[in-house]
Amino acid sequence: MKTLLRILKWTGIVLAVVIIGLVIAVYTMYPPKMDAPFPDIAASTDSAVIAHGKYLVYGPAHCAECHSGTREDLMNGIPLSQLTLSGGMAFNMPGAAVHSKNITPDKETGTGRYSDKELARMIRHGVRPDGTVMFPFMAYANLNDEDLTAIISYLRTVAPVKKEVPEDHLNFMMKGVMAFMIKPYAAKDGFPRSVKRDTTVEYGEYLARAVSGCEDCHTKFDEMSGKFTGTPFAGGGKTPSATEEPGVWVMTCLLYTSPSPRDGLLSRMPSSA
Numbered sequence: 001m002k003t004l005l006r007i008l009k010w011t012g013i014v015l016a017v018v019i020i021g022l023v024i025a026v027y028t029m030y031p032p033k034m035d036a037p038f039p040d041i042a043a044s045t046d047s048a049v050i051a052h053g054k055y056l057v058y059g060p061a062h063c064a065e066c067h068s069g070t071r072e073d074l075m076n077g078i079p080l081s082q083l084t085l086s087g088g089m090a091f092n093m094p095g096a097a098v099h100s101k102n103i104t105p106d107k108e109t110g111t112g113r114y115s116d117k118e119l120a121r122m123i124r125h126g127v128r129p130d131g132t133v134m135f136p137f138m139a140y141a142n143l144n145d146e147d148l149t150a151i152i153s154y155l156r157t158v159a160p161v162k163k164e165v166p167e168d169h170l171n172f173m174m175k176g177v178m179a180f181m182i183k184p185y186a187a188k189d190g191f192p193r194s195v196k197r198d199t200t201v202e203y204g205e206y207l208a209r210a211v212s213g214c215e216d217c218h219t220k221f222d223e224m225s226g227k228f229t230g231t232p233f234a235g236g237g238k239t240p241s242a243t244e245e246p247g248v249w250v251m252t253c254l255l256y257t258s259p260s261p262r263d264g265l266l267s268r269m270p271s272s273a
Contacts, residue, residue, distance in 0.1 A: 031178065041116050042149070049150050053152070068080055096169065123148060
């Protein structure tokens with residue numbers, strides 16, 4: 001009996017030390033700080049560049065879908081072009097409640113406090129000016145310099161909106177995931193980085209994979225590690241729903257057929273997707 005009690009005692013001590021050590025490690029390493037290069041990007045005043053940036057922000061890059069309005073605005077069908085890019089959209093998911101940020105050029109609450117290079121690093125690598133890693137949501141590591149310049153150029157022209165966005169809240173487990181598993185976005189092999197804007201498959205692939213990130217949502221992935229476990233574009237991935245209810249997720253759909261049953265062409269992305 002004494003031997004059993006001694007074993008239980010030391011087992012409890014070891015477990016307590018491990019738990020205390022884990023807690024200290026997580027709160028010491030969170031938020032994680034990482035190094036990432038500052039892209040050599042400078043905002044342009046060229047009207048064509050700015051127009052292309054607006055097209056990307058409200059179109060394939062999806063910036064406006066999360067960084068403008070509220071869920072009520074979106075449900076009521078208010079056009080994104082009539083909403084400000086002042087953030088505040090809440091995304092509730094297991095272990096975390098995050099909010100889209102104010103990306104208007106307000107110098108206190110928006111992107112006006114960042115240089116072009118700092119903003120470019122945040123978009124491309126998900127690393128803030130102080131080196132802390134942002135919550136991983138949209139990966140633009142393969143966005144080329146031309147499009148990154150266009151997006152920043154347009155964002156510099158929108159009217160600044162002073163709006164404080166609620167702080168993100170992560171539970172202990174999610175902070176542990178951030179502290180030990182999350183790294184800065186890095187360019188992936190096999191992605192086209194510089195493609196002429198045209199009606200070609202190559203440019204379509206660039207838009208789908210590097211700009212729109214279709215693959216990131218429309219591919220099944222492990223919810224803890226974030227690693228893909230399914231066929232690219234075959235659906236089954238989960239994305240957090242912009243609802244008040246925590247833990248509400250939306251399942252993504254199949255995004256390709258080969259050939260397309262609608263037009264008989266060798267298309268991987270039918271218009272009905």
